[in-house]
Amino acid sequence: MSIVKDAAEAAKGLAQAVTKKAIEVAPDGWVPGGTPDPLIRNQHGHVGKPVSRIDGPLKVQGAARFAAEFTLYGMTYASVLFSTITKGRIATLDTADAEAAPGVVLVMTYRNAPRMRPMPAFGSNRMAAGGDDLPVMQDDRVHWNGQPVALVLADTQEQADHAKSLIRIGYEAEAATTSFEAAKADGTEPGQFQGDPLQVTIGDAETVLASAAFKVDETYRTPRHSHAAIEPHAATVMWDGDMLVVHDATQAVTHTAWSLAHMFGIEQDKVRVTSPYVGGGFGSKTLWQHQVLGAAAAKLADRPVRIVLSREGVFRIVGGRSLTEQRFAIGAEKDGCFTAMIHTGTTIMTPHSAMPEPFIVATRSGYAADSFKMEVRVARIDMVANTFMRAPGEAVGTFAMECAIDELADRMGIDPIELRIKNEPEKDPTVGTPFSSRNIVEAYRAGAERFGWARRQPPGARREGEWLVGLGCATGTYPYYRMPGGVARISIGRDGHACASVAAHEMGMGTATAHTQVVAERLGLPLDQVTVEYGDSRLPGLFLAGGSQQSAAIGAAIIAAHRALVVELLKLAGNDSPLAGLKPEEVGGLDGGLAKLDEPARWESYASILARAQRAELSVEAAAPAPIENQHWSMHSYSALFCEARVNAVTGEVRIARFLGSFDCGRILNAKTAASQFRGGIIMGLGLALTEETAFDERTGRVMSASLAEYHIPAHLDVPAIDVMWTNIPDPHTPMGARGIGEIGITGTGAAVANAIYNATGRRIRDLPITLDKLLSAGIG
Amino acid sequence: MTPFSFARATDADDALRLASARGGRYLGGGTNLVDLMRETIERPTALIDVTGLSSTIGERDDGGLLIGAAVRNTAVAEHAAVRARYPALARAILSGASGQIRNMATVGGNILQRTRCAYFYDNAGSRCNKRNPGEGCDAIEGFNRMHAILGASPSCVATHPSDMCVALAAFDATAHLLGADGERRLPLTELHHLPNGRPDDETLLKPGELITAVELPAERWFARSTYRKVRDRASYAFALISVAAALKIDGDRISDVRLALGGVAHKPWRAHKAEAALRGAPATAEHFRDAARAELAGAVPLSHNGFKIELAERTIVAVLQELAGEIA
Ligand SMILES: Cc1cc2nc3c(=O)[nH]c(=O)nc-3n(C[C@H](O)[C@H](O)[C@H](O)COP(=O)(O)OP(=O)(O)OC[C@H]3O[C@@H](n4cnc5c(N)ncnc54)[C@H](O)[C@@H]3O)c2cc1C
Numbered sequence A: 001m002s003i004v005k006d007a008a009e010a011a012k013g014l015a016q017a018v019t020k021k022a023i024e025v026a027p028d029g030w031v032p033g034g035t036p037d038p039l040i041r042n043q044h045g046h047v048g049k050p051v052s053r054i055d056g057p058l059k060v061q062g063a064a065r066f067a068a069e070f071t072l073y074g075m076t077y078a079s080v081l082f083s084t085i086t087k088g089r090i091a092t093l094d095t096a097d098a099e100a101a102p103g104v105v106l107v108m109t110y111r112n113a114p115r116m117r118p119m120p121a122f123g124s125n126r127m128a129a130g131g132d133d134l135p136v137m138q139d140d141r142v143h144w145n146g147q148p149v150a151l152v153l154a155d156t157q158e159q160a161d162h163a164k165s166l167i168r169i170g171y172e173a174e175a176a177t178t179s180f181e182a183a184k185a186d187g188t189e190p191g192q193f194q195g196d197p198l199q200v201t202i203g204d205a206e207t208v209l210a211s212a213a214f215k216v217d218e219t220y221r222t223p224r225h226s227h228a229a230i231e232p233h234a235a236t237v238m239w240d241g242d243m244l245v246v247h248d249a250t251q252a253v254t255h256t257a258w259s260l261a262h263m264f265g266i267e268q269d270k271v272r273v274t275s276p277y278v279g280g281g282f283g284s285k286t287l288w289q290h291q292v293l294g295a296a297a298a299k300l301a302d303r304p305v306r307i308v309l310s311r312e313g314v315f316r317i318v319g320g321r322s323l324t325e326q327r328f329a330i331g332a333e334k335d336g337c338f339t340a341m342i343h344t345g346t347t348i349m350t351p352h353s354a355m356p357e358p359f360i361v362a363t364r365s366g367y368a369a370d371s372f373k374m375e376v377r378v379a380r381i382d383m384v385a386n387t388f389m390r391a392p393g394e395a396v397g398t399f400a401m402e403c404a405i406d407e408l409a410d411r412m413g414i415d416p417i418e419l420r421i422k423n424e425p426e427k428d429p430t431v432g433t434p435f436s437s438r439n440i441v442e443a444y445r446a447g448a449e450r451f452g453w454a455r456r457q458p459p460g461a462r463r464e465g466e467w468l469v470g471l472g473c474a475t476g477t478y479p480y481y482r483m484p485g486g487v488a489r490i491s492i493g494r495d496g497h498a499c500a501s502v503a504a505h506e507m508g509m510g511t512a513t514a515h516t517q518v519v520a521e522r523l524g525l526p527l528d529q530v531t532v533e534y535g536d537s538r539l540p541g542l543f544l545a546g547g548s549q550q551s552a553a554i555g556a557a558i559i560a561a562h563r564a565l566v567v568e569l570l571k572l573a574g575n576d577s578p579l580a581g582l583k584p585e586e587v588g589g590l591d592g593g594l595a596k597l598d599e600p601a602r603w604e605s606y607a608s609i610l611a612r613a614q615r616a617e618l619s620v621e622a623a624a625p626a627p628i629e630n631q632h633w634s635m636h637s638y639s640a641l642f643c644e645a646r647v648n649a650v651t652g653e654v655r656i657a658r659f660l661g662s663f664d665c666g667r668i669l670n671a672k673t674a675a676s677q678f679r680g681g682i683i684m685g686l687g688l689a690l691t692e693e694t695a696f697d698e699r700t701g702r703v704m705s706a707s708l709a710e711y712h713i714p715a716h717l718d719v720p721a722i723d724v725m726w727t728n729i730p731d732p733h734t735p736m737g738a739r740g741i742g743e744i745g746i747t748g749t750g751a752a753v754a755n756a757i758y759n760a761t762g763r764r765i766r767d768l769p770i771t772l773d774k775l776l777s778a779g780i781g
Numbered sequence B: 001m002t003p004f005s006f007a008r009a010t011d012a013d014d015a016l017r018l019a020s021a022r023g024g025r026y027l028g029g030g031t032n033l034v035d036l037m038r039e040t041i042e043r044p045t046a047l048i049d050v051t052g053l054s055s056t057i058g059e060r061d062d063g064g065l066l067i068g069a070a071v072r073n074t075a076v077a078e079h080a081a082v083r084a085r086y087p088a089l090a091r092a093i094l095s096g097a098s099g100q101i102r103n104m105a106t107v108g109g110n111i112l113q114r115t116r117c118a119y120f121y122d123n124a125g126s127r128c129n130k131r132n133p134g135e136g137c138d139a140i141e142g143f144n145r146m147h148a149i150l151g152a153s154p155s156c157v158a159t160h161p162s163d164m165c166v167a168l169a170a171f172d173a174t175a176h177l178l179g180a181d182g183e184r185r186l187p188l189t190e191l192h193h194l195p196n197g198r199p200d201d202e203t204l205l206k207p208g209e210l211i212t213a214v215e216l217p218a219e220r221w222f223a224r225s226t227y228r229k230v231r232d233r234a235s236y237a238f239a240l241i242s243v244a245a246a247l248k249i250d251g252d253r254i255s256d257v258r259l260a261l262g263g264v265a266h267k268p269w270r271a272h273k274a275e276a277a278l279r280g281a282p283a284t285a286e287h288f289r290d291a292a293r294a295e296l297a298g299a300v301p302l303s304h305n306g307f308k309i310e311l312a313e314r315t316i317v318a319v320l321q322e323l324a325g326e327i328a
């Protein structure tokens, strides 16, 4: 906590200094050969301060309007019926009673749904947003248990729900693959992620392992996880003539607009998708069938539609994280140096999704070793299309890797932190590129000191009454990405107010707040003179609030737009300005205007420049350069995680007593929202470690935990005080010196918990979640 | 949800009248019934709100307590006499559900809440003999980690989910009922059935019969009682195993004991065999373990809940040790 307090104090003290130094215009400085973003050098601006969320007051007052809170004239309410077989066809369909029920506007099934193209699956096009590539209510086919088969529109939600219960459907079921074992027996195939094969071979790792002085070679299992964001998926949809307007909860407004246009066969500019607030996305708030069904039903009824998935609906039609079965083996010399690293295994996906849980991605740049063998293989199961879920690949892959390292350290009798540091790579161990900035050792040292790691005892040694107490640690990593397509517009008015516009998203992370800070600092404006406009497909750019890359993508686009703005401002300033004759590189934002960098007295306010030029407003738009930094450096966020677990020796119940995350994610843009992101990720990681598992009935392919009573996310009492700290060392090769912080928190947390439980009990559970029955059968107490 | 009519009963007689006229169901806090109606598992055509009935906790002349059926769960748990004289009851209630749900839930509704078996809840997609007698039970070969180890039948392996009822069963509570034939009393341990061949038939209540109150006997030694619940997360989860116990020790011998288990059977499970083994025995861990084993000798594990047998044994022993330690 105190790091946040420190930052708050510092910010208070520095408030005076804000805007006293002109901030020069950033070149495309983080790309190879360039210079770092000048914002990095400025320690006295808005960036980094613990600014409270701009939308905080609106949210606590209930005044922030979410997707399901738009009210449109003549609105109807949708209720969706889900299939109860896994594979086959709809043989009989009787909707007469439902149609006759009070308030019903229409019942939509494959028989009367408007004709649409199949869903464009994510990755099939740069703007595709679909979870799979299936047609939506176009034929009698059933592809998974829970697929939408009918939709009722009525004047109220209750009428729609009631009428839905009157629909009678008969199915002809066909044989389906619903168990992991059967799917593996059907054969597996190599996995591909974002176009790359999920495979690495360097040297002959198996042979090296066989002759290693020390080794571990174990199998780790992680279950399915379902998305359970606080806001269920929802959209309010209307057709305005030939124009489709969707008020959505999405982390991809432009992708969604394009995908819907594609499905309905209309121009992209005929679809507008807004998403002002999102109550949690985590990878799930992309395009699923509900937005499509809402738009189709609105078209059929010629009335606006509100479609809100029930909690059950989210479990049935929104995919989650896929299960994995991973082998992790490490061979080491007597001195602890790794000679072989093997990470292979199998995950599942559906015949219609393109997302094999890429559990080896963190292993690719984790540790130095002489030889590597990694491969993800995929088996196919008939189920709802699995998808991205916070740190896909890393969250479960690091469970295997970081437990294996802990096991090896235990076997070798050395401290697991020292074993990690011993194998700290100098450059990316599998790609060979230099790291842009990697300070994981510093993060470990600082975290260990603060957590009291030195007090750790041998496994099973510490008991307090019924409670066995242990400490564990693990490393988390998450790659830095920046996706192409970033474009930003900056407008500045004669009142000196600036607005930056990007088709980006605020899902509660604090994006709008952090970028208000960034824009204000670049322009030399106070925070209340800056607005960041986002959440609308009509705004510039193609942004995805995913892969922890949205801030980098926005930041790069803002840099480009800022430079274009300064060029235009200098033109407008002309010869009568104190800035006359200056080049963009010679000026910077200061006190609501531009100043010469080394002669701040040569200054003119934005308002004055615009007034003299008789312009009410200046608006410029520019695109970010291609994201080539990833090709030149190995770029990742890092964490060193520390956990104190208490395991009840009588019952096997696990309680997490303390948790500390020590992060190395470049420059932190907002100390307050960043701390929340880290803590939120860790809390989700506690769920992954201890409680979360989708109950998928392998006999029927049906999800049996379709409610928050059955699907256990951590309750308040499961979450201890979580301490977070960070190196705050800027990355010279990224916009603002920052790397992603959204997904790093969950990464490594599962292993930190499992390792702490091992230290408490002397029992190793390699199968998540670590529930009390597994500890009992491992023989605790 | 199926459309229904709604009426508010002013008193118990009014409730009976309304129920017989409309063929309706009683509505307490609605935290279970309304959920089941939303899932169309329950489809009453009329609801009679009985939250206006007795919501007082009265001390009886003999020292017992009479708790009105409409008393909210929170109010029971907070009541000074309950906390002082029947601590296992207060603890049981507080270990259940969430603060919001306990503020709504009533004593009557809590007793008559239905199982949380996932196949029972999956009206559209699963087979369940409790919902549709004779259709089959998808839990027996399916997810049954939460299910029964005692008293189950080939037709149903569900558990009764209530925490409160486990403490009531341990304390020999009596339910006061009012029906068309007048008043009667039933020990709480007899109110619920084991599933046998008809898991849809869950209680001895007759159609339209109303729970008006629950009576707790005046046993001073119940003040030495506790409730322990073992579950999958620290709060807001149903019991895997729970234990309610009261212990009376004279010298080094157990002179009396009450023991009931939750999460093990289709009803709150009064551990008569364990009690018999404990009465007169020395209060040692060894005897606690023998008694637990005597009770669990008849336990039958399903595919995923075998751990419950050992967990129940461990928890019983720990709870009795804790109580014995308190007394010593
Ligand atoms: C998410 C969740 C978690 C929960 N967790 C727990 C838990 O951990 N432990 C636990 O014990 N419980 C738990 N519960 C269940 C909760 O305790 C019950 O829902 C509650 O006690 C029911 O009381 P109610 O007054 O709301 O009953 P209602 O829903 O109103 O009624 C339930 C039944 O009782 C009947 N009824 C009500 N009053 C009377 C009366 N006076 N006479 C005759 N019949 C009557 C109704 O007709 C209905 O059949 C949980 C519930 C939820 C939703």
Ligand code: SF4
Residues within 6 Å of the ligand: B115, B117, B118, B119, B120, B127, B128, B129, B130, B131, B136, B137, B138, B139, B140, B155, B156, B157, B158, B199
């Ligand atoms: S255990 Fe009982 S409640 Fe559950 S499915 Fe079987 S019959 Fe139904």
